[in-house]
Amino acid sequence: xxxxxxxxxxxxxxxxxxxxxxxxxxxxxxxxxxxxxxxxxxxxxxxxxxxxxxxxxxxxxxxxxxxxxxxxxxxxxxxxxxxxxxxxxxxxxxxxxxxxxxxxxxxxxxxxxxxxxxxxxxxxxxxxxxxxxxxxxxxxxxxxxxxxxxxxxxxxxxxxxxxxxxxxxxxxxxxxxxxxxxxxxxxxxxxxxxxxxxxxxxxxxxxxxxxxxxxxxxxxxxxxxxxxxxxxxxxxxxxxxxxxxxxxxxxxxxxxxxxxxxxxxxxxxxxxxxxxxxxxxxxxxxxxxxxxxxxxxxxxxxxxxxxxxxxxxxxxxxx
Amino acid sequence: xxxxxxxxxxxxxxxxxxxxxxxxxxxxxxxxxxxxxxxxxxxxxxxxxxxxxxxxxxxxxxxxxxxxxxxxxxxxxxxxxxxxxxxxxxxxxxxxxxxxxxxxxxxxxxxxxxxxxxxxxxxxxxxxxxxxxxxxxxxxxxxxxxxxxxxxxxxxxxxxxxxxxxxxxxxxxxxxxxxxxxxxxxxxxxxxxxxxxxxxxxxxxxxxxxxxxxxxxxxxxxxxxxxxxxxxxxxxxxxxxxxxxxxxxxxxxxxxxxxxxxxxxxxxxxxxxxxxxxxxxxxxxxxxxxxxxxxxxxxxxxxxxxxxxxxxxxxxxxx
Numbered sequence: 001x002x003x004x005x006x007x008x009x010x011x012x013x014x015x016x017x018x019x020x021x022x023x024x025x026x027x028x029x030x031x032x033x034x035x036x037x038x039x040x041x042x043x044x045x046x047x048x049x050x051x052x053x054x055x056x057x058x059x060x061x062x063x064x065x066x067x068x069x070x071x072x073x074x075x076x077x078x079x080x081x082x083x084x085x086x087x088x089x090x091x092x093x094x095x096x097x098x099x100x101x102x103x104x105x106x107x108x109x110x111x112x113x114x115x116x117x118x119x120x121x122x123x124x125x126x127x128x129x130x131x132x133x134x135x136x137x138x139x140x141x142x143x144x145x146x147x148x149x150x151x152x153x154x155x156x157x158x159x160x161x162x163x164x165x166x167x168x169x170x171x172x173x174x175x176x177x178x179x180x181x182x183x184x185x186x187x188x189x190x191x192x193x194x195x196x197x198x199x200x201x202x203x204x205x206x207x208x209x210x211x212x213x214x215x216x217x218x219x220x221x222x223x224x225x226x227x228x229x230x231x232x233x234x235x236x237x238x239x240x241x242x243x244x245x246x247x248x249x250x251x252x253x254x255x256x257x258x259x260x261x262x263x264x265x266x267x268x269x270x271x272x273x274x275x276x277x278x279x280x281x282x283x284x285x286x287x288x289x290x291x292x293x294x295x296x297x298x299x300x301x302x303x304x305x306x307x308x309x310x311x312x313x314x315x316x317x318x319x
Numbered sequence: 320x321x322x323x324x325x326x327x328x329x330x331x332x333x334x335x336x337x338x339x340x341x342x343x344x345x346x347x348x349x350x351x352x353x354x355x356x357x358x359x360x361x362x363x364x365x366x367x368x369x370x371x372x373x374x375x376x377x378x379x380x381x382x383x384x385x386x387x388x389x390x391x392x393x394x395x396x397x398x399x400x401x402x403x404x405x406x407x408x409x410x411x412x413x414x415x416x417x418x419x420x421x422x423x424x425x426x427x428x429x430x431x432x433x434x435x436x437x438x439x440x441x442x443x444x445x446x447x448x449x450x451x452x453x454x455x456x457x458x459x460x461x462x463x464x465x466x467x468x469x470x471x472x473x474x475x476x477x478x479x480x481x482x483x484x485x486x487x488x489x490x491x492x493x494x495x496x497x498x499x500x501x502x503x504x505x506x507x508x509x510x511x512x513x514x515x516x517x518x519x520x521x522x523x524x525x526x527x528x529x530x531x532x533x534x535x536x537x538x539x540x541x542x543x544x545x546x547x548x549x550x551x552x553x554x555x556x557x558x559x560x561x562x563x564x565x566x567x568x569x570x571x572x573x574x575x576x577x578x579x580x581x582x583x584x585x586x587x588x589x590x591x592x593x594x595x596x597x598x599x600x601x602x603x604x605x606x607x608x609x610x611x612x613x614x615x616x617x618x619x620x621x622x623x624x625x626x627x628x629x630x631x632x633x634x635x636x637x638x
Contacts, residue, residue: 159480163504167496173489182482184484196566198567203526
């Protein structure tokens, strides 16, 4: 059943003992949505908690970890935030497959796995939808809640830079700043600060980058020994593949990362002229038209040669 | 005389044959302000033009160049946008010193060199002030004007990332997107696209970066031969000094650039723990507390040693 903001708010108003789910590899949006919803529901007198997410990183832990449920909590109503499909549930959410009462999401691919579903693909961050729901619930927009919402919107829109940013995204951000958050400091931590391992990863991407087809194809390589030497974790490798495509003239950016077992993961990013999914399909992978990937069971040299061949074929076919 | 938005709008409404000035080394804000004001004034039937700025770069030229005055234009009313003081006039504006009718600015240091002065230091971008003035003038907010305003606000706030971003900045951005601009594409060009020369400059900054005092001081070096080899211009070197400070743990970031004559220009960027101006003062330079600079007549090795010594002194004094 599809519901609108008022319908979702009414459902939450009628419920209690609410458990909130976040997705695998939690990002700022799922953590921000869950954090804001939980704080808002508690503010209006509900018992509400956020299910443990074992993959939460240090950056977003403060949004959800303080709201993990006590041992004796028995959920009576389950809400998922920013989760496009049940396959993206963390292991801890296994018991709730097929049992979600309310889905709140912004992925167009979401087929509505909840009993009720509020899905708004026009929202840059799912946190924008949460903002509307909390407003409909009459929740006071405190700085604490505003910080969760702001982190959700800003991380999913690349700090209001990506094309998914709308007037509504900016209106929500304005409300967050009015609520008294320190946007400048939040952004400095989220967008302006590179950890030393992240810096080393970027240095290696820059150093290994090779250009082909007169600068239209860029290929960068991250070896496992360098990743381990730098002590880089998932946070440090996040979105590193986008660096290749940022260079003027590059239409196909390829980043090859050696996995701990010596096999290779490839990320492809393209500009509007090229189809990343089509390139990855040639080597058994897939994904979206601008961002796709593939896995190789062979070593780096072979994977790199195969990817370059696939990219060059696509490049010449598109010309 | 200090005026508010209504006062500035009334003055413009009463004027005609209006000439608009931009500042030296024009950035997105001065160009965006001038571009928006000129388009708005023409829309409501005024003769209005923008004074030639010989330093305009390819990136911002489209905002102002089409509005350069015809040869027979005789200005009767002069407006400056985003200019903090007359010293920042381009050479072409020399005849207008002491003759500015209306100053529109957002620099707190502006002492009001116009006959009338609208100065709003709370505005992240001066373009936010222009938005309010155009609204008061009853100008229809077309996509063309919105693009100028958006570029002004977004470039001066680091795409809504810096601490000068306010709820009003976001409200203005929301109005720009509602007017139909393609924010995602504008931002891709302004913030996500590195020219090949810029990429080479960043690669060199990353490669030459040395860390001292357990990572608290970072030093990067740009040699002239590398700058020339990459074909880097002013746009490509813009804000490159901030890269050092983005690395976690760095409190003092030093970037040394070799000038064409072999002398050295130094840029220092600091986090809140350290005083950049104090460091640069030790070697005869100066600036702001977080961003300062100095010039050396000696070569790179000597300049680097002197800067490192000054930074280490300051670092130990501050501990």
